[in-house]
Amino acid sequence: MIEILQIGQRLVRDERVITHIILVARAFNATKIYMHENNEHMKNTVYKINSTWGGNFEIDFINNWKKFIKIKKKSYKIIHLTMYGEDINCACSKINAENNMLIIVGASKVPREIYEIADYNIAIGNQPHSEISALAVFLDRIQHGKQFLKKFNNAKIEIIPDVRGKNILSKTID
Numbered sequence: 001m002i003e004i005l006q007i008g009q010r011l012v013r014d015e016r017v018i019t020h021i022i023l024v025a026r027a028f029n030a031t032k033i034y035m036h037e038n039n040e041h042m043k044n045t046v047y048k049i050n051s052t053w054g055g056n057f058e059i060d061f062i063n064n065w066k067k068f069i070k071i072k073k074k075s076y077k078i079i080h081l082t083m084y085g086e087d088i089n090c091a092c093s094k095i096n097a098e099n100n101m102l103i104i105v106g107a108s109k110v111p112r113e114i115y116e117i118a119d120y121n122i123a124i125g126n127q128p129h130s131e132i133s134a135l136a137v138f139l140d141r142i143q144h145g146k147q148f149l150k151k152f153n154n155a156k157i158e159i160i161p162d163v164r165g166k167n168i169l170s171k172t173i174d
Contacts, residue, residue: 054155
């Protein structure tokens with residue numbers, strides 16, 4: 001099971017960024033995202049995405065990220081995506097076999113404790129980049145592209161791969 005913890009949001013600036021983290025997490029086979037700050041707009045966004053594109057991706061809000069991570073650490077590997085950690089090319093071979101992962105992504109000022117608590121601090125390159133791109137690269141690497149084979153149940157819209165254009169299947173759900 002793959003779950004995401006997004007911390008360090010700056011709600012005014014980051015609402016679009018958070019939406020894109022949700023989109024990537026869902027499309028790349030994560031089942032849930034946890035946010036440190038309550039945001040009902042994001043909850044509605046997840047509901048709308050699920051109702052149109054299918055699936056049952058979840059969002060939940062937590063009050064105390066330290067306590068939350070300590071509880072998760074009992075049955076999950078804690079993976080922090082950063083630009084300061086172990087090189088992704090070396091680290092992914094160690095992580096591929098892990099079943100339950102809590103992947104932490106955040107804004108520019110992730111608390112220092114995250115580096116100590118995490119089982120893995122994974123450097124997605126060593127240059128400034130977005131948490132969206134880091135999440136997409138990491139999830140693709142550990143799943144070897146298999147996440148794109150997933151079919152989402154109860155989808156009203158499905159994209160059919162087509163070399164020459166858009167092929168959209170619209171479904172009526174009872």
